[in-house]
Amino acid sequence: MANLTQLIYLVATGAFILSLKWMSDPKTARNGVFAGVGAMALAVGGTLLYPEIVAYRWIAIACVAGAIVGVPLSWVPLTAVPQRTALSHAFGGLAAGLVGTAKYYTWLGEGALTTFRMGAISAEVLLGFLTCTGSLMAAGKLQEVIPTRPLTYRNQNVINLSLLGLALVIAVRLVFRPEMSVLFPFVIVLSLLFGVLLVLPIGGADMPTVISLLNAYAGLSAVAMGFVMENKLLITAGALDGSSGLVLSIIMCKAMNRSFTNVLFGAFGQVQTAGRAIEHRTAKTATAEDAAQLLENAHSVVIIPGYGMAVAQAQHRVRDLRDELTRRGVDVKFAIHPVAGRMPGHMNVLLAEAEIPYESLIEMDDINPDMPQVDVALVIGANDVVNPAARRDPKSPIYGMPIIDADKAKTVLAIKRSMNPGFAGIENDLYFAENTLMLFGDAKAVVGQVVKELAGEQGHHESTVDSRRSSVTP
Amino acid sequence: MQLDFISGLFVFMLATFIGIEVIRRVSRLLHTPLMSLTNAISAIAIVGAIIVTGEQRTTLSTVLGAVAVFASTTNIVSGFLITDRMLKMFKKREPGK
Numbered sequence: 001m002a003n004l005t006q007l008i009y010l011v012a013t014g015a016f017i018l019s020l021k022w023m024s025d026p027k028t029a030r031n032g033v034f035a036g037v038g039a040m041a042l043a044v045g046g047t048l049l050y051p052e053i054v055a056y057r058w059i060a061i062a063c064v065a066g067a068i069v070g071v072p073l074s075w076v077p078l079t080a081v082p083q084r085t086a087l088s089h090a091f092g093g094l095a096a097g098l099v100g101t102a103k104y105y106t107w108l109g110e111g112a113l114t115t116f117r118m119g120a121i122s123a124e125v126l127l128g129f130l131t132c133t134g135s136l137m138a139a140g141k142l143q144e145v146i147p148t149r150p151l152t153y154r155n156q157n158v159i160n161l162s163l164l165g166l167a168l169v170i171a172v173r174l175v176f177r178p179e180m181s182v183l184f185p186f187v188i189v190l191s192l193l194f195g196v197l198l199v200l201p202i203g204g205a206d207m208p209t210v211i212s213l214l215n216a217y218a219g220l221s222a223v224a225m226g227f228v229m230e231n232k233l234l235i236t237a238g239a240l241d242g243s244s245g246l247v248l249s250i251i252m253c254k255a256m257n258r259s260f261t262n263v264l265f266g267a268f269g270q271v272q273t274a275g276r277a278i279e280h281r282t283a284k285t286a287t288a289e290d291a292a293q294l295l296e297n298a299h300s301v302v303i304i305p306g307y308g309m310a311v312a313q314a315q316h317r318v319r320d321l322r323d324e325l326t327r328r329g330v331d332v333k334f335a336i337h338p339v340a341g342r343m344p345g346h347m348n349v350l351l352a353e354a355e356i357p358y359e360s361l362i363e364m365d366d367i368n369p370d371m372p373q374v375d376v377a378l379v380i381g382a383n384d385v386v387n388p389a390a391r392r393d394p395k396s397p398i399y400g401m402p403i404i405d406a407d408k409a410k411t412v413l414a415i416k417r418s419m420n421p422g423f424a425g426i427e428n429d430l431y432f433a434e435n436t437l438m439l440f441g442d443a444k445a446v447v448g449q450v451v452k453e454l455a456g457e458q459g460h461h462e463s464t465v466d467s468r469r470s471s472v473t474p
Numbered sequence: 475m476q477l478d479f480i481s482g483l484f485v486f487m488l489a490t491f492i493g494i495e496v497i498r499r500v501s502r503l504l505h506t507p508l509m510s511l512t513n514a515i516s517a518i519a520i521v522g523a524i525i526v527t528g529e530q531r532t533t534l535s536t537v538l539g540a541v542a543v544f545a546s547t548t549n550i551v552s553g554f555l556i557t558d559r560m561l562k563m564f565k566k567r568e569p570g571k
Binding site: 346358 | 534
């Protein structure tokens with residue numbers, strides 16, 4: 001029986017690897033989900049064959065309850081996917097932490113706590129609980145229940161690291177003296193607290209990295225559980241998840257030209273706002289009508305979406321705009337910056353939801369060489385990812401970050417709610433450039449107006465978004 | 475089924491390398507669905523949770539285990555469903571358009 005379970009686990013591991021492999025291409029990706037479901041079913045089935053399992057009632061009740069909660073959680077709007085993802089990292093961490101705790105007290109009662117077991121339990125509990133609260137904080141920030149700006153206080157890095165250090169010291173003490181059970185709750189509390197304090201100072205724009213990192217932690221806590229339960233399947237599946245989180249974090253960090261330490265301890269966005277003289281420069285504004293004219297006379301248009309598009313839920317209007325322009329023979333492409341949005345790949349999912357074919361979604365590195373030939377770059381709710389200061393101002397906090405070269409297009413149209421600097425508090429020269437026209441207003445409303453202008457060409461003139469009309473073409 | 479520490483580390487290292495190589499090839503288009511998929515996969519923690527719950531050693535371990543089974547099932551169900559929902563949206567250009 002035990003060997004049968006192990007064989008089932010072996011097949012499940014293979015299926016998990018295939019599942020991730022099939023994600024490499026949108027054509028095979030759905031097979032990846034089926035492989036994953038199959039692997040999980042095998043894993044659960046194989047586990048239920050365990051001779052140690054004497055009662056199934058609570059397992060069944062918990063499974064049913066989990067399914068009842070899980071199904072509605074999969075219906076969230078796609079703009080809320082980052083929150084949902086963070087929430088599920090929290091659940092993953094919680095599960096690991098609880099199993100570790102259960103094992104500790106069970107083995108403590110049986111006097112079966114070996115050094116190896118205690119070490120694994122410590123790692124599992126630390127990682128599990130810090131992932132749990134850290135992810136809850138991230139979810140809160142993404143849902144904007146908690147302020148998205150970095151919340152900082154004096155000596156926060158010293159305090160955070162001492163907390164972690166203390167937790168580690170206690171854990172190590174426990175490894176050598178597992179029977180000192182009075183210490184165990186401290187490990188739990190300190191990890192929970194550290195998770196909160198780790199994520200609080202991290203700002204909303206860094207969420208793609210944080211989410212990826214928490215993804216890796218959730219995987220690693222499953223690995224630690226594998227060492228506790230002496231279970232190879234837990235180790236392999238956890239390692240796959242951990243490496244996925246790691247790869248994504250590295251991609252996100254590279255896309256921002258920042259290091260892990262900088263993201264975790266840098267509290268991005270609070271330093272540079274202070275002491276910066278506000279220059280009174282004026283940006284040129286345009287009306288929806290002007291924009292419509294510019295766009296329909298262009299040969300090629302590149303749309304650069306950012307988090308603002310997600311906030312305004314503008315993706316369907318953007319799709320209407322694309323359809324109108326495509327009908328007129330304009331070549332429309334989308335330029336996707338790796339960190340646009342609040343989680344890796346966020347923009348792609350939103351645009352796919354609006355039924356924009358994925359061949360039109362072009363990665364930053366592929367589209368940049370073509371930017372000087374582009375007639376109109378339409379920036380919708382993106383800011384830092386098109387800020388030319390990243391290329392030319394060594395004093396700028398985002399200097400060195402790869403950007404989409406929107407400024408190189410012949411004309412730039414930027415839709416923005418107001419002239420306030422973006423999340424990072426960095427002023428964007430793009431808006432003041434010679435070839436830039438600003439369209440102020442909510443992204444959804446503005447794009448809607450432009451579409452209306454395009455559709456009802458010769459007819460009525462809708463009230464435009466902004467009355468402050470000025471010179472249109474340079 | 476015994477697992478010594480070193481074999482565990484071997485398994486861990488090899489799986490990590492496979493994971494990194496496989497994930498690196500995932501299209502950037504699909505990074506969000508990838509993350510929900512790996513969410514569901516990391517809910518493999520359900521294996522440990524089921525054992526802890528089913529063993530019924532102590533009341534405490536059964537209760538904690540059941541909560542862990544609940545949390546993991548939530549992740550499995552919502553993770554796979556939302557991944558599939560997102561992937562269905564990724565369409566190629568229709569030939570007529």
